[in-house]
Amino acid sequence: MKLSLFGVGDAGTRLVDKLLRAEVETGRNFTDGNVLAFNTAAEAFGETDALPEERQILIGDTHSAVNQYVEPADDSPDTDTASATDRDRSPGVAGDPELGAEVADDELPEIRRALDLVDDTEVDAAMIVAGLGGGTGCGVGSVLLAELKSIYEIPVYVLGALPAADESDERAHTAARAIRTCVPLADAVLPVDNEAWARSTQPLTEQYDEINEMVATRMLSLFAAGESEPATVSEMRIDPADVMRTLAVGGLSSVGHATIEVDTSDEGLFARLMQLLGLAEETPDTQTDAATIKRLVRSALNSKLTLPCDIESTDRVLVILSGPPSAISRKGFETGRYLLEEETGTVEVLAGDEPLPNAGEITATVLFSNVTDVSRVDKLQKRAVAYQRGQNDETAVVDTATSTDGATTISADERATDDDSDQPFEFHEPEAQHENGDTSGDTANTADNNVAGEPMATDDSAAETPADADTDLEGDDANTAAATSSDEHE
Ligand SMILES: Nc1nc2c(ncn2[C@@H]2O[C@H](COP(=O)(O)OP(=O)(O)OP(=O)(O)O)[C@@H](O)[C@H]2O)c(=O)[nH]1
Numbered sequence: 001m002k003l004s005l006f007g008v009g010d011a012g013t014r015l016v017d018k019l020l021r022a023e024v025e026t027g028r029n030f031t032d033g034n035v036l037a038f039n040t041a042a043e044a045f046g047e048t049d050a051l052p053e054e055r056q057i058l059i060g061d062t063h064s065a066v067n068q069y070v071e072p073a074d075d076s077p078d079t080d081t082a083s084a085t086d087r088d089r090s091p092g093v094a095g096d097p098e099l100g101a102e103v104a105d106d107e108l109p110e111i112r113r114a115l116d117l118v119d120d121t122e123v124d125a126a127m128i129v130a131g132l133g134g135g136t137g138c139g140v141g142s143v144l145l146a147e148l149k150s151i152y153e154i155p156v157y158v159l160g161a162l163p164a165a166d167e168s169d170e171r172a173h174t175a176a177r178a179i180r181t182c183v184p185l186a187d188a189v190l191p192v193d194n195e196a197w198a199r200s201t202q203p204l205t206e207q208y209d210e211i212n213e214m215v216a217t218r219m220l221s222l223f224a225a226g227e228s229e230p231a232t233v234s235e236m237r238i239d240p241a242d243v244m245r246t247l248a249v250g251g252l253s254s255v256g257h258a259t260i261e262v263d264t265s266d267e268g269l270f271a272r273l274m275q276l277l278g279l280a281e282e283t284p285d286t287q288t289d290a291a292t293i294k295r296l297v298r299s300a301l302n303s304k305l306t307l308p309c310d311i312e313s314t315d316r317v318l319v320i321l322s323g324p325p326s327a328i329s330r331k332g333f334e335t336g337r338y339l340l341e342e343e344t345g346t347v348e349v350l351a352g353d354e355p356l357p358n359a360g361e362i363t364a365t366v367l368f369s370n371v372t373d374v375s376r377v378d379k380l381q382k383r384a385v386a387y388q389r390g391q392n393d394e395t396a397v398v399d400t401a402t403s404t405d406g407a408t409t410i411s412a413d414e415r416a417t418d419d420d421s422d423q424p425f426e427f428h429e430p431e432a433q434h435e436n437g438d439t440s441g442d443t444a445n446t447a448d449n450n451v452a453g454e455p456m457a458t459d460d461s462a463a464e465t466p467a468d469a470d471t472d473l474e475g476d477d478a479n480t481a482a483a484t485s486s487d488e489h490e
Contacts, residue, residue, distance in 0.1 A: 001030065001123075001124040001125065001223055001226070001227070001240030001243055001244070002030060002031070002032060002034075002122060002123040002124050002125075002227070002240075003030055003031060003034075003123055003124065003125055003126070003127055003223050004031065004034035004035065004036075004118045004119075004120065004123045004125075004126045004127070005019060005020075005031055005034070005035045005036075005126075005127055005129055006035075006036050006037070006038070006118075006126065006127070006128045006129065006144060006148070007035070007036070007037035007038070007039075007051075007129045007130070008037070008038050008039070008128060008129065008130040008134075008136060008137050008140050008141040008144060009038075009039055009040075009044075009092075009130050009131055009134040009135075009136030009137035009140065009141070010039065010041070010043070010044040010131065010134065010136070010137075011129075011130060011131030011134060011137055011161045011208075012037060012038075012039075012128070012129040012130040012131065012136075012137060012141070013037040013039055013044040013045060013047075013048065013051070013056075014044060014047065014048075014208060014209075014212055015129045015159070015161070015212050015215060015216075016035055016037055016051060016129050017037075017047070017048040017049060017050050017051045018209075018212040018213065018215070018216045019031075019129075019215075019216050019219060019220070020035060020050035020051055021049055021050045021216070022213075022216040022217070022220050023050075023220070023224070024050060026220060026224070028220055028224035028227055029224070029227060030220070030223050030224035030227045031123075032119075032122055032123070033052075034118045034119060034120075034122060034123055035051065035055055035118070036055050036057060036114055036115070036117060036118060037051055037055060037056050037057065038057045038059055038104075038111065038114070038136075038140055038144065039056070039057075039058060039059070039092065039136060040058070040059060040060040040061075040066055040091075040092035040093045040100065040103055040135075040136045040140065041058075041067075041090075041091035041092030041136075042056075042058050042061075042091075043091060045058070054117070055117065057110070057111070057114045059103055059104065059107040059110060059111065059140070060092070060093065060103035060106075060107065063099075063102075063103050063106065065093075065099055065102075066092060066093055066099065066103060067090060067091050067092060067093075067094055092135070092136055093135035093136055093139060093140075094135060095134065095135040095170060095171070095174070096135040096139070097134075097135050097138040097139035097142075097174050097177065097178075098139065099135060099139065100134075100135045100136045100137075100138060100139020100140045100141075100143075101139040101140070101142060101143050102139075103139070103140065104139065104140040104143035104144065105143055108143070108147065111143075111144065111147065112147070115147075115148075115151070120151075120152050120154060123154065124154060124155075124240050124244065125154050125155040125156070125157060125187070125244060126148055126152055126154060126155070126156045126157070127156070127157040127158070127159055127223075128141055128144055128145055128148070128156065128157070128158045128159070128160075128186075129158075129159045129160075130158070130159075130160050130161070130178075131160070131161045131163075132160035132161060132162060132163075132174070132175040132178035132179060132182075132191070133161075133162070133163035133167060133171035133172065133174045133175035133178070134171075134174070135174065137160070137161075137178070138174045138175070138177060138178040138181075141158070141160075141178065141182075142178065142181045142182070142185075145158065145181075145182060145185055145186055146185065149185055149186075155187035155188070155244060155247065155248070156186055156187055157186060157187055157188045157189070157190060157247065158182045158186045158188075158189045158190070159190045159192065159215070159219065160175075160178065160179075160182070160189065160190070160191050160192065161191075161192045161194050161211075162175055162191050162192065162193050162194055162195065162307075162376065162377075162380065163175050163194060163195075163380075164194040164195040164198050164204050165195050166204070167194075167204070169383060169384075169386075169387040169390075170387065172380050172383045172384050172387065173383070173384040173387045173388060175380055175384075176380050176381050176383070176384030176385075177384070179191070179252075179377065179380070183250070183251060183252065186250075187247060187248065187250060188247040188248075188249075188250055188251065188252075188253050188369065188370075189251070189252050189253065190252075190253045190254070190255065190306065190307070191252060191254075191306070191307045191377070192211070192215050192306050192307065193306065193307050193308060193376050194211060195376065196304060196305075196307075196308050196376070197210075197211045197214060197304070198211065215306065217257065218255045218257050218306060218365060219255075221257060221320060221322060221363060221365035222243065222255060222320065222365055222367055223243065225238045225243075225320045225322060225352070225354040225365070226238040226239065226240060226352070226354055236328075236330070236333055236351070236352060236353045237352060237353060237354070237355065238320050238352025238353060238354055239352060242318060242350045242352055243318060243367070245316075245350065246316045246317070246318040246348075246350055246367055246369045247367070247369055249315045249316050249369050249370045250370060251315070251369070251370035251371070251372065252307060252309075252370065252371055252372075252374060252377065253307075253367060253368060253369045253370065253371065254305040254306050254307040254308070254309050254311075254314075254367075254368045254371050254374075255305060255306045255365065255366065255367055255368070256300040256301055256302075256303045256304075256305050256364075256365070256366040256368070257300055257303055257363065257364070257365050257366070258296055258297075258299035258300040258303050258363070258364050259296075259361050259362070259363045259364075260292065260295070260296050260299075260361060260362055261360055261361045262292075262323060262324060262327040262359075262360065262361060262362055289327065289328070289329040289331065289332040290329065290331045290332040290334075290335040291335075292327075292332065292362075293321065293328065293329075293332030293333065293335055293336045293362070293364075294332070294335045294336060294339055296321075296336070296362060296364045297319060297335075297336035297339050297340060297364050297366070298339060298343075299364070300319075300364040300365065300366045301339075301340070301343055301366060305368070307371070307374060307376065307377075308374075308375075308376055309368065309371040309373055309374040309375075309376075310371070310373035310374075311343065311344050311368050311371070312343075312344055312345050312373070313371050313372040313373035313374075314344050314346060314368035314369060314370065314371045315346065315348065315369055315370035315371075315372075316346065316348040316349075316350070316369040316370065317340050317344055317346060317348065317349045317350070317366065317367065317368055317369070318349075318350045318351070318352075318366070318367040318369070319336055319337065319340055319349065319350075319351045319352075319364060319365070319366045319367075320351075320352055320353065320354060320363075320364070320365045320366075320367075321333065321336065321351070321352075321353045321354070321362060321363070321364055322353070322354040322356055322359065322362065322363045322365070323353075323354075323355075323356055323359045323361060323362030323363060324355070324356060324357055324358070324359050324360075324362070325353075325355040325357065327362055328353050328355075328362065333351060333353065336351065336364065337349050337351045340366065344368070
């Protein structure tokens with residue numbers, strides 16, 4: 001399928017650049033150049049190779065509260081563990097999502113002008129790519145999401161990196177708010193769990209490139225499948241509508257991926273060709289193919305997912321098999337699909353193949369859509385709530401100290417978060433989604449799909465979006481029918 005990409009912040013810029021490079025390296029073109037990157041600091045633009053300069057949009061550079069680049073002192077600590085003073089010196093919005101949203105709101109005319117560079121009639125869907133714990137990623141990203149949802153009829157997805165456990169509570173809090181904002185508004189959210197993918201022996205910042213490579217491989221296998229010119233006819237060829245139909249259920253999605261080498265020797269290919277032409281008996285080799293594909297699909301199921309989750313909590317599944325057509329028999333295909341039905345307990349399993357005649361390997365990419373049992377997101381949510389409580393306690397102390405009559409004053413925020421400290425994050429209720437078989441995925445921005453049961457900003461007031469999520473983090477409406485948590489699954 002064709003996808004336009006909108007990188008936001010440093011993570012978004014790097015990831016979009018990586019996706020563009022992967023397009024060139026693999027010859028799979030799925031963006032047709034429909035890309036943009038927005039940032040409040042220019043440094044990450046300098047790291048790009050494939051992202052054209054005219055597609056790099058710097059915003060907020062004239063905003064008085066946005067820091068300009070300051071040469072860091074040699075002994076300055078990592079940004080994520082930095083003190084307020086260090087943060088003051090970080091370029092851009094320096095981790096502040098309210099400021100990010102304010103800047104994006106102020107610069108909506110500039111953002112809209114840049115959006116004219118992207119032809120939404122040429123693509124099947126749009127995808128915002130960001131670090132959800134970033135001030136720019138969350139703040140600017142949420143305003144951009146609201147803007148795209150209000151002007152596009154195509155689905156808008158979010159691909160977002162989640163902060164690792166050793167990043168600051170502030171980043172976790174911002175990411176939890178971003179999820180809370182994005183899930184009801186976006187047509188689907190595909191989080192990438194930095195914690196799961198980073199090795200503890202190395203600083204996370206040194207592993208971004210490797211993680212981004214992993215993300216690019218999976219996103220290309222998923223979204224670029226079917227975009228290359230068909231060298232061979234395949235009745236099982238993946239259809240972009242299948243990807244959109246799988247994602248149309250909304251919520252959080254996760255991707256698994258596995259590869260095996262195939263026998264590309266002349267004899268192996270000849271034997272398979274004869275079978276396909278009906279000139280040789282199917283039995284032993286076809287059986288081997290089926291067993292191989294089953295093993296491959298099982299490996300993809302058991303692989304480290306972009307967002308680790310319980311796959312039995314998924315709502316819809318899609319599997320794409322890419323490789324030499326001679327190595328993917330219909331029997332193998334059906335065996336893989338049956339395995340997925342069994343392992344996930346859902347009958348909504350779509351499947352398609354991407355014939356790659358010269359490939360020496362077969363790849364299985366599995367998309368789990370609307371997964372609801374995600375302990376990582378629960379943990380992030382709890383951490384965010386604890387952080388918010390701490391912030392509110394500090395505010396209360398200040399309020400008490402400054403109160404003229406000596407009475408204890410509790411801030412509105414604290415009152416809002418006083419009751420239910422461990423409320424879970426809410427997910428999409430499958431039945432409330434696009435059960436009409438809508439393959440356009442064009443219904444997520446409706447009241448029905450808003451699991452939080454609260455109106456999302458879709459106009460110029462979008463600067464309020466992350467702040468709204470903030471006051472709501474503890475899920476005052478968690479008792480809605482849509483609420484599902486890992487606790488309920490355990
Ligand atoms: N996977 C991945 N994660 C990243 C990358 N860069 C940053 N992150 C993560 O994304 C989150 C936000 O970081 P940034 O992208 O630097 O932040 P930003 O959106 O530019 O906004 P600021 O906080 O204002 O700098 C953090 O949790 C980072 O660990 C990247 O290249 N790849």
